[in-house]
Amino acid sequence: MQTSDNTAQQLIAEMGQKARAASALLANVPVARKADALNLAAAELRARADEILAANQRDIQAGEQAGLSGAMLDRLRLTPERLDGIAAAVDAVAVLRDPVGMVIDEAVRPNGLHLSRVRVPLGVIGIIYESRPNVTADAAALCLKSGNAAILRGGTEAVHSNRAIYAALRAGLIKGGLPEDAIQLVPTQDRAAVGAMLAAHGLIDIIIPRGGKALVARVQEEARVPVLAHLDGICHTYIHPQADPAKARDIALNAKMRRTGICGSMETLLIDRHFADPTPVVAALLDAGCEVRGTPEVRALDARITPARDEDWTTEYLDAICSVAFVDGVEAAIAHINTNGSHHTDAIVTEDASAAEAFLNGVDSAIVMWNASTQFADGGEFGLGAEIGIATGRLHARGPVALEGLTTYKWVVRGTGQTRP
């Protein structure tokens, strides 16, 4: 194990140095050349479809032999249509607005110094992910578009798919005249390589984990490098006494049931005791096939409701299950959410603007919503084009993280010979 750790450290150190050198070159590449390289990479993905699908078939067969679940095999599986979608997503990133070089603000000081803050790439981004091979292309494209070098470490079950996709991307970069080390795939599936990435302070500027809770938890626990991530999406919808009953029902139903497995799906519904018409809201969930777990008081609304236990208030079901509680007023709703939630996305349904503003101010979450479904918590829905993840931490970038979140800034000071008195 010690040898494995040392080998992994050395490997990641070498990859990190190459990535740093590539990032220095990338930082000054014009927008058009980055876009060209991405289009060339997408073309390579299409041209190599047979090869990539064959590699994926090897992963699928190995996965079936290893007894992977149907859901895991589905995440792993590529089809011609899915591969087309991956290539199209790379082309879509190519046309996004490039944040690099954008001036955040500027000022002229009384002594004539001209100051500006200019967006620059973060540098080297580590992506650690699981069975979805599309992450290889998605993450690489977003990193490259924002001028960053990327070190990718995908899941073992997708190893052949990832290598085939990566080979296509790299061929695109080279054709586009970009530094080939701008995107690197960790060549070993040794788990020590993940540990080495997490410890690579100074070599990797930020780690973004893409995958299930166990992966994110390990990364957050072990990393000595800053991490952009969310561990849980325990999202709430609060129905205020002045909620429109139809909106309350439609929003709660959509927030829970549109897709139950995404991080923005509602896990807990809070209904104000003074809301006049709670029964149809709960009935709509039950009728749609949702298991509703409630307090004794909530259970009185409908015989189908099962009892909620303490841990239900802090559980991310990612399934057709919803916990429901009554609360007394906006402040109680805010307190419940700030105590039990995961600072991801929380919504109020009300026609009372001042109650809404109190909720939007008081809830300490990356995304707060008024009269909208929490399922909108998504970079694409926010108009960011694509997201590399959703962050619930408080530093750097919060909520959906897209190109801007992959940049930092530098202060540029232009003078005419000023010295400081």
Added chain:
Amino acid sequence: MQTSDNTAQQLIAEMGQKARAASALLANVPVARKADALNLAAAELRARADEILAANQRDIQAGEQAGLSGAMLDRLRLTPERLDGIAAAVDAVAVLRDPVGMVIDEAVRPNGLHLSRVRVPLGVIGIIYESRPNVTADAAALCLKSGNAAILRGGTEAVHSNRAIYAALRAGLIKGGLPEDAIQLVPTQDRAAVGAMLAAHGLIDIIIPRGGKALVARVQEEARVPVLAHLDGICHTYIHPQADPAKARDIALNAKMRRTGICGSMETLLIDRHFADPTPVVAALLDAGCEVRGTPEVRALDARITPARDEDWTTEYLDAICSVAFVDGVEAAIAHINTNGSHHTDAIVTEDASAAEAFLNGVDSAIVMWNASTQFADGGEFGLGAEIGIATGRLHARGPVALEGLTTYKWVVRGTGQTRP
């Protein structure tokens, strides 16, 4: 030690919970009330001058007995004038523009959802500092103004001064009707308390160390909480062939000698081999009493120049010492700086705009300058009003960190009943 660690952890956990509760209240306090409380705190500092100066006298006497250096005693010492300055600085923070509530950007989506990103306080900020008692007031004022709760841990040698200043601040908060736990001073000088702060993931959102290199290095090494800091300020000035000779001399002299002990002072001077007139620049430094260490080629310029060793290129002298090397062209200067520097502040002197832009783009530092002294690297000089520190990391805030750097944002989504298709 184990007991000490456990006690310290428990103490910091309790302080962290109180701070979190206070920060939730503070986040919604109107600007005017925060300003009032700061003015009241400044008034308390003035009203309690005798008490604070007497407490400081106890620290000074203990420091003299402990054999503290003259420089340390000077940093520790308060005078009526210095205390006045501390109170004035608190009043000055009170009138700074409050970043909380500022809308960073907003958009209306095709489905009618109104999105905005709104600045909110970071939450709970830990400040770990050394012998300067003014940090107690400065840091508290900046945290409070930006709506954050602060946990302060000052140096043992300033313990009585810090407690007296803290008591005044707290009295001001209470008079101003703000939550008294918004600012807390760690009541013990047990070093385990510092360790507990550094490990207080989830309780403290960010740690800002204020002090010497040993402190910053320990904090960066041990912290499980994000850190905003700079370890070194190895700042460079590069004199390009098209530099104006008088500007080159004046800027280099000011960058090094105005104040040698600040992080923005120049440590290495890079002179282009094609710059026609290097001798007067080096002579100006030598004449001003600076020790100049150079390569053999540089030593040929002036007999007073001593030999530079390898470690000189990565040393922050914080003293009247300067290393000087020749380089060939802008790219070589950039490579030297990116390899040997500390990503703090680096300047080019030239009349050639395209060379300047290549330098400003290529140097990977928090602050890059053209025809200006690196000594301008300061939040006050940048018009930020006051700074809590200078950060050389790449995440969150970079360069001088002031009120904006003590905030994050939330996404606020306002709808009219939208559900996601």
